[in-house]
Amino acid sequence: MFVASLAFFGWSYAVRFGRTAASPGHAGSVTALPVNACLFTLFALHHSLMARTGAKRWLMRVAPAALERSLYVWIASLLFILTCAAWREIPGVLYDVRWPWKGACVALQLWGVWLTLRSAGVIDPLELAGIRQVLGRERPASFKVYGPYLLVRHPIYFGWALMTFGTPLMTGTRLSFAVISTLYLMVAIPFEERSLIDAFGDEYRAYQRRVRWRMLPGLF
Numbered sequence: 001m002f003v004a005s006l007a008f009f010g011w012s013y014a015v016r017f018g019r020t021a022a023s024p025g026h027a028g029s030v031t032a033l034p035v036n037a038c039l040f041t042l043f044a045l046h047h048s049l050m051a052r053t054g055a056k057r058w059l060m061r062v063a064p065a066a067l068e069r070s071l072y073v074w075i076a077s078l079l080f081i082l083t084c085a086a087w088r089e090i091p092g093v094l095y096d097v098r099w100p101w102k103g104a105c106v107a108l109q110l111w112g113v114w115l116t117l118r119s120a121g122v123i124d125p126l127e128l129a130g131i132r133q134v135l136g137r138e139r140p141a142s143f144k145v146y147g148p149y150l151l152v153r154h155p156i157y158f159g160w161a162l163m164t165f166g167t168p169l170m171t172g173t174r175l176s177f178a179v180i181s182t183l184y185l186m187v188a189i190p191f192e193e194r195s196l197i198d199a200f201g202d203e204y205r206a207y208q209r210r211v212r213w214r215m216l217p218g219l220f
Contacts, residue, residue: 001128005077012084013164017173020093032088036176039086043079044184050075060190069130090172097168105168112162119148119155143200145207152213153193157185161216189214 010178011142050072063071097105122144130136148155164178196204214220 001074001077003076005080005189008081011086012087013174013177015190016089017087018167018169018171019089019173020171032040032090033176035088036090039083040177040184043076043083044188046079047076048188051197066133066136067130069127069133070087071130073128073130087173090176092172094170094172094175096170104170105166108166109163112166115148115159115162116156121160122147122149133190135194143203143207145211150211152217153208153211154185154215156188157189157215158217160185186215186220 124132125138126132129137148158152158161182163176164174164181169172170178192209193204
């Protein structure tokens with residue numbers, strides 16, 4: 001389900017979000033952005049709140065502990081598919097880059113894909129998806145710092161920004177998705193880092209001092 005949600009997002013962003021939408025009229029244009037914001041907020045609330053320690057404890061009281069992570073991933077993946085499927089198209093084109101700069105934009109997006117995959121590999125994709133829990137092969141929590149994590153503290157989020165903003169054709173629909181999703185990631189980082197400090201203590205504080213930038217090198 002996790003892979004299916006990412007595949008559906010990839011199709012949505014590349015095909016549907018890339019269409020130069022015809023103007024839906026003033027009312028449609030005005031309502032599309034807040035509707036999109038509400039859709040992503042629904043996904044984001046689950047994604048953030050259910051990742052907190054208290055929510056995890058509650059979930060383990062109503063479901064087998066081995067299914068805690070995979071249930072979270074299933075629900076988050078379904079909500080992400082729903083978000084992409086219901087995303088309202090917004091007319092207009094901010095920019096349309098031609099060659100050779102188009103190639104540079106594509107390279108930027110591919111770097112974002114690589115950065116995301118490489119960063120997830122450091123964490124362990126099977127752990128992220130909850131598969132190790134179900135198989136009874138969960139590993140003790142460990143704090144690993146190498147590869148992209150020496151560039152920024154949240155390289156998966158950096159890769160996401162590169163993928164969504166790096167497009168050579170920025171339609172209104174793509175722009176709304178890129179801005180709303182990236183703003184959510186920036187807002188979520190302090191809460192995520194608070195949980196990491198609770199889990200790893202001084203080890204993570206030392207990492208914060210070592211790697212200054214949270215998500216965007218030189219900016220944030």
